[in-house]
Amino acid sequence: MGLQMFVTFNPWNLLLLFTALECSEASSDLKESATSTAQHVPNAWFAAAGSEPDERISVFELDYDYVQIPYEVTLWILLASLAKIGFHIYHRLPGLMPESCLLILVGVLVGGIIFGTDHKSPPVMNSSIYFLYLLPPIVLESGYFMPTRPFFENFGSILWWAGLGALVNAFGIGLCLYLICQIKAFGLGDINLLQNLLFGSLISAVDPMAVLAVFQEARVNEQLYMMIFGEALLNDGISVVLYNILIAFTKMHKFEDIEAVDILAGCARFVIVGVGGVLFGIAFGFISAFITRFTQNVSAIEPLIVFMFSYLSYLAAETLYLSGILAITACAVTMKKYVEENVSQKSYTTIKYFMKMLSSVSETLIFIFMGVSTVGKNHEWNWAFICFTLVFCQIWRAVSVFALFYVSNKFRTFPFSIKDQCIIFYSGVRGAGSFSLAFLLPLSLFPRKKLFVTATLVVIYFTTFIQGITIGPLVRYLDVKKTNKKESINEELHIRLMDHLKAGIEDVCGHWGHYQVRDKFKKFDHRYLRKILIRKNLPKSSIVSLYKKLEMKQAIEMVETGILSSTAFSVPHLAQRIQRTKRLSPEDVESMRDILTRNMYQVRQRTLSYNKYSLKPQTSEKQAKEILIRRQNTLRESMRKGHSLPWGKPAGAKNIRYLSFPYSNPPSAGRDARAAESTDDDSGDPGVPSIKFSTHSRVSSLQKRPQTQEVIPMRRLHRGGKTFNFGYQRNASLEEDVGAGRRAVLRPKPLFYTVDEEYESGRESEEESSAVGSRWTADHGHSREHHKSHSPLLRRK
Amino acid sequence: MGSRGSRAAVIPDVDSIRRETGFSQACLLRLYHRFRALDRNKKGYLSRMDLQQIGALAVNPLGDRIIDSFFPDGSLRVDFSGFVRVLAHFRPIEEEDTGMRDPKQPEPLNSRMNKLRFAFQLYDLDRDGKISRQEMLQVLRLMVGVQVTEEQLESITDRTVQEADEDGDGAVSFLEFAKSLEKMNIEQKMSIRILK
Numbered sequence A: 001m002g003l004q005m006f007v008t009f010n011p012w013n014l015l016l017l018f019t020a021l022e023c024s025e026a027s028s029d030l031k032e033s034a035t036s037t038a039q040h041v042p043n044a045w046f047a048a049a050g051s052e053p054d055e056r057i058s059v060f061e062l063d064y065d066y067v068q069i070p071y072e073v074t075l076w077i078l079l080a081s082l083a084k085i086g087f088h089i090y091h092r093l094p095g096l097m098p099e100s101c102l103l104i105l106v107g108v109l110v111g112g113i114i115f116g117t118d119h120k121s122p123p124v125m126n127s128s129i130y131f132l133y134l135l136p137p138i139v140l141e142s143g144y145f146m147p148t149r150p151f152f153e154n155f156g157s158i159l160w161w162a163g164l165g166a167l168v169n170a171f172g173i174g175l176c177l178y179l180i181c182q183i184k185a186f187g188l189g190d191i192n193l194l195q196n197l198l199f200g201s202l203i204s205a206v207d208p209m210a211v212l213a214v215f216q217e218a219r220v221n222e223q224l225y226m227m228i229f230g231e232a233l234l235n236d237g238i239s240v241v242l243y244n245i246l247i248a249f250t251k252m253h254k255f256e257d258i259e260a261v262d263i264l265a266g267c268a269r270f271v272i273v274g275v276g277g278v279l280f281g282i283a284f285g286f287i288s289a290f291i292t293r294f295t296q297n298v299s300a301i302e303p304l305i306v307f308m309f310s311y312l313s314y315l316a317a318e319t320l321y322l323s324g325i326l327a328i329t330a331c332a333v334t335m336k337k338y339v340e341e342n343v344s345q346k347s348y349t350t351i352k353y354f355m356k357m358l359s360s361v362s363e364t365l366i367f368i369f370m371g372v373s374t375v376g377k378n379h380e381w382n383w384a385f386i387c388f389t390l391v392f393c394q395i396w397r398a399v400s401v402f403a404l405f406y407v408s409n410k411f412r413t414f415p416f417s418i419k420d421q422c423i424i425f426y427s428g429v430r431g432a433g434s435f436s437l438a439f440l441l442p443l444s445l446f447p448r449k450k451l452f453v454t455a456t457l458v459v460i461y462f463t464t465f466i467q468g469i470t471i472g473p474l475v476r477y478l479d480v481k482k483t484n485k486k487e488s489i490n491e492e493l494h495i496r497l498m499d500h501l502k503a504g505i506e507d508v509c510g511h512w513g514h515y516q517v518r519d520k521f522k523k524f525d526h527r528y529l530r531k532i533l534i535r536k537n538l539p540k541s542s543i544v545s546l547y548k549k550l551e552m553k554q555a556i557e558m559v560e561t562g563i564l565s566s567t568a569f570s571v572p573h574l575a576q577r578i579q580r581t582k583r584l585s586p587e588d589v590e591s592m593r594d595i596l597t598r599n600m601y602q603v604r605q606r607t608l609s610y611n612k613y614s615l616k617p618q619t620s621e622k623q624a625k626e627i628l629i630r631r632q633n634t635l636r637e638s639m640r641k642g643h644s645l646p647w648g649k650p651a652g653a654k655n656i657r658y659l660s661f662p663y664s665n666p667p668s669a670g671r672d673a674r675a676a677e678s679t680d681d682d683s684g685d686p687g688v689p690s691i692k693f694s695t696h697s698r699v700s701s702l703q704k705r706p707q708t709q710e711v712i713p714m715r716r717l718h719r720g721g722k723t724f725n726f727g728y729q730r731n732a733s734l735e736e737d738v739g740a741g742r743r744a745v746l747r748p749k750p751l752f753y754t755v756d757e758e759y760e761s762g763r764e765s766e767e768e769s770s771a772v773g774s775r776w777t778a779d780h781g782h783s784r785e786h787h788k789s790h791s792p793l794l795r796r797k
Numbered sequence B: 001m002g003s004r005g006s007r008a009a010v011i012p013d014v015d016s017i018r019r020e021t022g023f024s025q026a027c028l029l030r031l032y033h034r035f036r037a038l039d040r041n042k043k044g045y046l047s048r049m050d051l052q053q054i055g056a057l058a059v060n061p062l063g064d065r066i067i068d069s070f071f072p073d074g075s076l077r078v079d080f081s082g083f084v085r086v087l088a089h090f091r092p093i094e095e096e097d098t099g100m101r102d103p104k105q106p107e108p109l110n111s112r113m114n115k116l117r118f119a120f121q122l123y124d125l126d127r128d129g130k131i132s133r134q135e136m137l138q139v140l141r142l143m144v145g146v147q148v149t150e151e152q153l154e155s156i157t158d159r160t161v162q163e164a165d166e167d168g169d170g171a172v173s174f175l176e177f178a179k180s181l182e183k184m185n186i187e188q189k190m191s192i193r194i195l196k
Helices: A002-009 A011-036 A044-048 A068-089 A099-116 A127-144 A148-153 A155-182 A193-203 A222-252 A260-292 A296-319 A324-342 A345-374 A383-409 A418-426 A432-439 A449-478 A489-509 A515-533 A540-546 A551-560 A586-599 A619-643 A667-672 A680-684 A697-722 A732-746 A749-758 A762-773 A783-796 B014-021 B025-038 B048-052 B063-069 B080-088 B095-099 B112-123 B133-143 B150-164 B174-180
Strands: A656-659 A674-677
Touching: A068 A099, A068 A345, A099 A345, A099 A449, A127 A222, A127 A296, A127 A324, A127 A345, A127 A432, A148 A155, A148 A222, A148 A324, A155 A193, A155 A222, A155 A383, A193 A222, A193 A383, A193 A432, A193 A449, A222 A260, A222 A324, A222 A418, A222 A432, A260 A296, A260 A324, A260 A515, A296 A324, A296 A345, A324 A515, A345 A432, A345 A449, A383 A418, A383 A449, A418 A449, A432 A449, A489 A586, A489 B025, A489 B063, A489 B080, A489 B112, A489 B133, A489 B150, A489 B174, A586 B150, B014 B025, B014 B080, B025 B080, B048 B063, B063 B112, B112 B133, B112 B174, B133 B150, B150 B174
Parallel strands: none
Antiparallel strands: A656 A674
């Protein structure tokens, strides 16, 4: 069913299928022909060196074996990418089912093709390839994009839940399955306790992030989001650690009994492996942050450093049998804050996108391989085992969720409601992680490996498809969204107002958490870490390049679309309209409602909007920019009205150039957008756009200095803003940065004021001073009066 | 700095504030920390600029008005009790509040009526007790993107006022406002979970 949908959407898919089919047929033909001939001549061109003389030099040959592996891998990845494109074209689909469903289907498709054409699939998955190449990017990406502040605020809960939850699940499922295996009737008697425990540990590795996108529209509160994210982050690591320990047990005690000493040693090892990995990661994170401090001249290699160090942390930890996954996660988390401040804008974007790309490739390959394994002959079906596995997975997840949260709620400031817990329970979707671990079970130790693989596959399919598709409606139902009754225009307006009001007051309240620890860490951070790890003397050229994306184009567009027309902003001097009760037809009301719903500003989402599979640009940025610009305008208007300049012209008449943040920035940084005027000379100026007044070169050079000093805190703002890649805009430290930055700005102020007085083109300076003054000088209480005192000076000229 | 202010005793007039707002001790403490964090120059009160430095408010279409609501009667400073008094409007209503409330006591700040009053004053800038058509239009303009034309805005405003206005004076009084929103779950819309 679903397959047809994708195939019809994508004619290119068909093309690709045919190509794949052709290749696989060709290769199978080639295989037969190759094996039939005695020698295997790779290529006619290279045949000259010491091979049997062939008949003739053939002009055209097909050599498939040479490129088979990369060729097929590329085809698979391409196929998955095309399917994703198709998936997103039909825009309702991402809200209905998680993207991992799609990847699984693609995998099954590829598997079907390979199976159907009897093709030997290239070996992309063995233990070393998986653990060394496929797994690290996935973990790195989730570690890198994790929002740090809420993570650390909920750290206790997350650790408690993820760690203990994984353990409870693993042992619970394992033990229960062992009991089931004891029942002779099912024919599972040869699976001993250890194997069951191991199976339990690998089946308890959940991938709840896959479903996050599905219920994103429902306003899941921040804490819940963080719990799911944190669980996904730590769960893989803990499962793998447990898995390795149990494998070690299996190897050591194949035929003997396990003693208590060994169990204690296992527990101790568990802790050491986990903590050791984290420490390794932190160390590597700091080193790489330190190194990026010096890379300003070789910014092209900055992404390389980031990736290589993360990877190195993984490998180094694995060398010592510590948990590489936790190491790379810790490395990413540590490194991110400092690296983002040090690297150039382009490197930053590169890192983000490359990371997404790598992880998406890895995951695609794993899913495809899963699909390939599904359609195959290497299955062993045992009703009892599989059904009980499913049942126990759900039961134990429910048990662990409700029990563990019951306990942790006692210690939390904001306890999780039952609704939240239900959502967490239901989001226990298994993913590629469990499959990989199952697939990599050593056959020698696990004679019934096929059974395990089959069971794992069934659980994955069940949870991904059924739970993945139904969790959206479930969450929406639990959220008790208002039923879609027709609200009057009145109500719509007021509802939106209240939402904005609530968001605003929430922002005033700020974020609450463990103050002491956070404050102490911040102090430590500022005093020592930042000095060591962050680049000093940010060169002006990089600041300039920051604003390289000139707002000119945007400003021109805005003028042309009438945003800056004074009619939109001037307080209307209309006479009071006679109150006539107009009879409005329902269509009019409908159209009004339409206008409102389409055009009202969205309420700022405080909850995170992380999408595992894409880096969506923030749609709220455009809105925030608009709001800011409008505010600026109204401020300027009100300023101008206060001064009543004789030469004042309406705002729309000017060609206004905006100095605001680049489009991709979170709007919290954008609050320093400044309205500026441009003269004709400036249009040719590609450099610092903040220099506006080219009429007086002396004055403008004086102007430059305070502006660049103003610009620096802007940049720091920019950096701070970038830390949150996904619409998550609150950051107390951001404010502090700004505060510090503003204090830095205030120093050159006297200079600025003297510059003011020397202006002869008073209008421009007045604009400048009013726009800037309303902001920068605002820290002093006497700002407005100050400027008003200047304007008489100006007017006199 | 942080550890010194960690005791409730430091908060001035903590008992009267508690009575007036109904916040718990822990919540008041957190609010106090927040107040002091916002108060950059340690003045002991907040000015408009302090609030304007909250970045997220700058991109809130109603940011200016929200800030103004903290400064009633045109004052330029707000101390901690004033700060908390505003936030008290957003305290979630619990069932115990409505059940055993003493009718002689003034209504708690987070009652439905008081929440509505708070929202009302966002519209009614001149504090004349009514939302005139002009005021409604201004609010609408603030909340709507720039693509909407002036005529559309005016007609929407007309419709809004017309729907709520019962006595035909062309303005929406507080009672009419409250009546038009009687079906709405104000208690939930204007409550912030963390302000217990």
